[in-house]
Amino acid sequence: xxxxxxxxxxxxxxxxxxxxxxxxxxxxxxxxxxxxxxxxxxxxxxxxxxxxxxxxxxxxxxxxxxxxxxxxxxxxxxxxxxxxxxxxxxxxxxxxxxxxxxxxxxxxxxxxxxxxxxxxxxxxxxxxxxxxxxxxxxxxxxxxxxxxxxxxxxxxxx
Numbered sequence: 288x289x290x291x292x293x294x295x296x297x298x299x300x301x302x303x304x305x306x307x308x309x310x311x312x313x314x315x316x317x318x319x320x321x322x323x324x325x326x327x328x329x330x331x332x333x334x335x336x337x338x339x340x341x342x343x344x345x346x347x348x349x350x351x352x353x354x355x356x357x358x359x360x361x362x363x364x365x366x367x368x369x370x371x372x373x374x375x376x377x378x379x380x381x382x383x384x385x386x387x388x389x390x391x392x393x394x395x396x397x398x399x400x401x402x403x404x405x406x407x408x409x410x411x412x413x414x415x416x417x418x419x420x421x422x423x424x425x426x427x428x429x430x431x432x433x434x435x436x437x438x439x440x441x442x443x444x445x
Contacts, residue, residue, distance in 0.1 A: 290372055290380035291321040309387035311427055311437035312362050320356045337371045362386040387435050389427035397422045
């Protein structure tokens with residue numbers, strides 16, 4: 288193809304291609320696009336991204352995401368969506384991506400002992416010493432127990 292599409296997220300996910308994983312619905316996902324031909328960056332033609340189906344989908348591109356090649360996407364309903372990148376009025380490339388809603392959450396724990404510089408994963412029942420910093424990360428899982436990729440934000444009301 289003419290483009291490489293990549294998901295930007297603060298969470299680590301090993302080696303899966305973007306068209307081989309499910310992305311999380313209901314949260315903005317940041318997609319980076321990189322033309323395979325570096326000369327495309329030098330051209331001044333207008334770049335836009337379209338998604339179909341478009342109902343319940345918000346696409347934002349522009350300065351918030353760097354250059355016009357990158358965009359943010361929020362999809363409200365699970366399903367397969369086709370992302371098209373248009374350059375100068377011509378279809379430049381496209382990718383089909385699957386979005387899914389979580390069926391469950393897995394809670395992953397990380398701990399950093401007072402004298403350590405790095406966090407390490409912890410399992411249920413692990414003991415920690417006084418002064419240890421502990422962080423918990425909820426991981427969205429689909430119905431088959433596979434991780435759903437993408438940024439995940441939640442708030443607690445007190």
